[in-house]
Amino acid sequence: MRAVWITKAGGPEVLEVRSSPDPTPGPGEVRISVRAAGLNFAEVMARQGLYPDAPKLPCVVGYEVAGVVDALGEGATGLEVGQRVLALVRFGGHAEMVCAPVERVLPIPHDLSFTDAAALPVNYLTAFHMLFRVAYLRPGARVLVHMAAGGVGLAVLQLCRTVPEVVTFGTASAAKHEVLREEGCTHPIDYRTEDYVARVRELTGGEGVDLVLDALGGRDWKRGLGLLRPVGHLIAYGFANLAGGEKRSLRRLAGQFTGVPVLSPFGLMNRNRTVSGVNLGHLWDRSDLLREELAALLDLWGTGAVRPRVDGVYPFDRAAEAHRRIGERRNVGKVILVP
Numbered sequence: 179m180r181a182v183w184i185t186k187a188g189g190p191e192v193l194e195v196r197s198s199p200d201p202t203p204g205p206g207e208v209r210i211s212v213r214a215a216g217l218n219f220a221e222v223m224a225r226q227g228l229y230p231d232a233p234k235l236p237c238v239v240g241y242e243v244a245g246v247v248d249a250l251g252e253g254a255t256g257l258e259v260g261q262r263v264l265a266l267v268r269f270g271g272h273a274e275m276v277c278a279p280v281e282r283v284l285p286i287p288h289d290l291s292f293t294d295a296a297a298l299p300v301n302y303l304t305a306f307h308m309l310f311r312v313a314y315l316r317p318g319a320r321v322l323v324h325m326a327a328g329g330v331g332l333a334v335l336q337l338c339r340t341v342p343e344v345v346t347f348g349t350a351s352a353a354k355h356e357v358l359r360e361e362g363c364t365h366p367i368d369y370r371t372e373d374y375v376a377r378v379r380e381l382t383g384g385e386g387v388d389l390v391l392d393a394l395g396g397r398d399w400k401r402g403l404g405l406l407r408p409v410g411h412l413i414a415y416g417f418a419n420l421a422g423g424e425k426r427s428l429r430r431l432a433g434q435f436t437g438v439p440v441l442s443p444f445g446l447m448n449r450n451r452t453v454s455g456v457n458l459g460h461l462w463d464r465s466d467l468l469r470e471e472l473a474a475l476l477d478l479w480g481t482g483a484v485r486p487r488v489d490g491v492y493p494f495d496r497a498a499e500a501h502r503r504i505g506e507r508r509n510v511g512k513v514i515l516v517p
């Protein structure tokens with residue numbers, strides 16, 4: 179089978195399409211013939227050597243796929259050869275074939291395209307998990323989401339629309355604001371030309387917000403904490419500020435790490451604040467929970483509340499372009515790779 183290999187840490191030119199023997203499904207696993215695979219920000223960071231969870235290089239990354247079951251391992255029940263599915267895989271998704279345990283594979287409706295199905299798992303699970311499991315989003319809440327025009331950001335905006343009267347503040351570059359408005363963002367903010375903290379304060383009459391979803395990290399976590407009104411909640415779920423260019427920069431890394439806020443239970447108690455962390459990749463052993471949330475998302479897809487916005491579809495031999503699209507911050511929504 180062919181797969182997109184990260185041959186070493188570096189720019190998009192380190193990607194290579196290589197062939198290797200087809201994988202064999204182990205006990206309780208199915209093999210999926212991949213029709214579409216999601217490309218995530220984390221995988222671009224992995225290529226840059228900035229993602230601690232990535233497998234040892236050289237490697238094939240990829241957390242999510244959609245395709246057709248083409249072989250069953252011993253004792254794999256509940257799925258059939260030929261069935262259309264989506265799956266969460268802990269790496270190896272950017273390949274023509276990948277094996278996954280049955281509990282992380284879900285059948286998909288016949289009218290959900292492979293491309294859209296591959297855009298659902300990581301972005302929408304992250305958004306859903308943060309809003310509904312960790313934060314318990316309530317009607318009327320004020321939510322600030324950074325990177326709002328990215329895959330997770332748009333998923334957050336769509337899911338916020340399922341709760342009445344939620345007010346959303348989304349940071350993104352100005353060219354992406356029209357899309358943010360289409361997706362229901364109440365207040366798009368161009369963080370490149372204005373101070374988002376000042377703007378949120380102005381828009382909320384100085385009060386701040388109830389929930390900050392921050393995958394920027396570093397100093398932005400500190401700024402987000404300052405924007406919480408009492409009983410506010412900040413969820414840290416990424417550190418994109420580390421990945422400022424195509425390659426690793428030690429100066430940028432040091433600057434961002436020194437900006438990380440130091441928290442104490444006393445401070446949180448006295449200010450009535452909650453800080454949580456979410457890392458989907460570290461929830462792999464909770465298949466029960468991930469499956470339940472994925473099933474809820476497929477139901478929401480059925481009602482039309484959830485509609486992945488696919489930015490572009492790239493064949494494996496153009497994977498470098500796909501990585502550049504994310505690395506240069508040009509994508510609006512999801513970038514998909516197809517074999």
Ligand SMILES: NC(=O)c1ccc[n+]([C@@H]2O[C@H](COP(=O)([O-])OP(=O)(O)OC[C@H]3O[C@@H](n4cnc5c(N)ncnc54)[C@H](OP(=O)(O)O)[C@@H]3O)[C@@H](O)[C@H]2O)c1
Nearest residue numbers: 219304325328329330350351393415416418456457458507
């Ligand atoms: N913890 C988890 O389980 C989990 C799961 C999925 C994703 N994440 C994290 O969530 C974040 C968003 O992921 P995504 O898939 O939605 O990304 P994405 O689709 O690639 O969107 C990224 C967009 O964010 C904006 N941005 C703002 N500041 C940025 C910065 N410092 N570096 C890079 N981009 C910046 C850029 O748009 P403009 O600047 O043009 O507005 C960029 O196009 C990433 O940090 C990712 O690692 C975490």
